[in-house]
Amino acid sequence: MMTKQVRYEALVKALHGDLYRYAYWLCHEKQVAEDLVQETFLRAWRALDSLKDEKAAKSWLITILRRENARRFERKRFDMSEYEEASITDTKSVTTEQELENHWLREKISQLPPEYSEPLILQVLGGFSGEDIAAMLDLNKNTVMTRLFRARNQLKEALEAEPVKRGMYNG
Amino acid sequence: MDDLQFRRAIYADPNNQDADAILAQEQDPSKKQFAQEICQLDEKIKQALQIPVPDDLVDKLILRQTLATHQVQKRKTRVHLALAASVAIVGGLVLNFMQFSSAYHDLGDYALAHVYHEQGNIANNASTQVTLASLNQKMAAFDGNFSQSLGKLLWADYCRFDGMKSLHLVYQGKTSPVTVFIVPKNEQLSFTDAFNDKDLFGSSLEFNRSNIIVVGDKNESLGQWQQSISDTVSWSI
Incomplete structure (x- = not known):
């Protein structure tokens, strides 16, 4: 149990920045990006045992995040018009x-x-x-x-x- | 590598380390310059992409996971507790069943087993004798009474007949002792009126509240024993 916790925290510390930025560029909204990262890491925690190769962790997380992002569109039909330029960071x-x-x-x-x-x-x-x-x-x-x-x-x-x-x- | 190919390769991956691309750069200074320009562009893109990450994101991520784990654990402990309780109940039931259910199917089986168990204890020609009065004193527990002695009573005492308090009488027989049990009626053991194995024969008499079982060897006339028991025993209500 402890080792899983340690692994998870290491994973969060090492990769949360990259993942957040990736999420941001995917959805262009800070809050949504943060939610996506949260969901992604929660799923990652549940499935952490299936991650055998630590080197593959980043692409594994990105795959989860992309799936999460796709799910976001399934849940809620977004207005797909062009986003406001003002919303860019x-x-x-x-x-x-x-x-x-x-x-x-x-x-x-x-x-x-x-x-x-x-x-x-x-x-x-x-x-x-x-x-x-x-x-x-x-x-x-x-x-x-x-x-x-x-x-x-x-x-x-x-x-x-x-x-x-x-x-x-x-x- | 022609110019178009080179440009495409560099655009697609400015840090292209293919031998072809490196060779082309070394041979042609303008290609080298182009590659450098794109590298600079890439550096700018990289800078631009580095949007600031919220400081508390790490803490939030760990907090959220800790909470989720806590909930899962709580659910798990509840399940474990329920499992442990179920196992304890089943264990208790099994123990109960094993301790208090009889391993014998009917009166005959048990009576034979009981007789074999005590066989060595009393010799047929033992000098001890129990009086009719003390027998009847014991019989009072079963509301029964013998009007006269059935024979030489060598031994009489209460015993456990498959967990039931019963009276165990041993009479002198022709060649070996004859055992008589007075057993309260019980659902657990089914009534058998005659039974035997290769050495011993037995028969049971059914009365209102008790059964009387006679076990003796093949030289004994069980019918005669039964007859004299029926004639002498009386039951008070």
Whole structure:
């Protein structure tokens, strides 16, 4: 019993951040993301004995989280219209150039179609290989690579189309 | 690797470590520059994706799991308690059944077993004798009375006849002692009027509230014993 508890706490500490961020990019709402992570870890706790390989833990948790997210749509028919741009995280007051750029890029990532953003997030944030992502999303590897290519391509084009100077001008 | 292929490969995975992609970068400075640009873009994307995680999320996750576990455990202990109680009840019933149910099917079986058990204790020619008066004193417990002695009574005492208080009489027989039991009627053992094994024969007489069982060897005339018992015994109500 004790060892299971220890394993669980280690799992939470190591992976809750990645999972929360992934959930956030999946649903674009902080509160929903938090709920998703909670549900995911609760399910993970119940099924912890089935997790043999600690290395596979992250993809295992992400698989649970995706299923949880899908269930959310089964339970409640969401209004699937485009989310408000205002709901995109604006966590800190835009002070530095870096944060300004982050904020701008976040919007662009949010605007990517989910089938492009999801593999991108898994690759950049999760550090998964093309094969891993293909397995998790149940796609073939070529499709995943094409979507990754398109995602970056769109972001790069958006970045280049943006005027060099943007943001606030003082004085 | 042509330019388009290279671009696609880098776009799909900026940290591409394929031998082809690395070779292409080394051969062509513009490709190398492109790869670096995309790497920078990726770094920016990474920065952008690193949205802040709520500080208390870890605590919430552990709290929620602890509560869930606690509930499961509570449910489990309740189930365990119920199981333990059931096992205890069943155990008690089984013990009860084993202790208080008889291992013998009928009067005959038990009577024979009882006689064999005591066989060595009393010799047929023993000098002891029990008087009719003391026999009748004992018979009073069964509301019975013998009007005269059936023969030489060697021994008379109460005994447990399959858990029932009964009177055990041993008379001198022709070759071996003849045993007479006076047993209260009971549902547990079914009545058998005659029984035997290879050495001993027995017969039972049924009265209102008691059975009288006679067991003797093949030299005894059980019919005669029965007749004299019927003639001499009387029951007060």
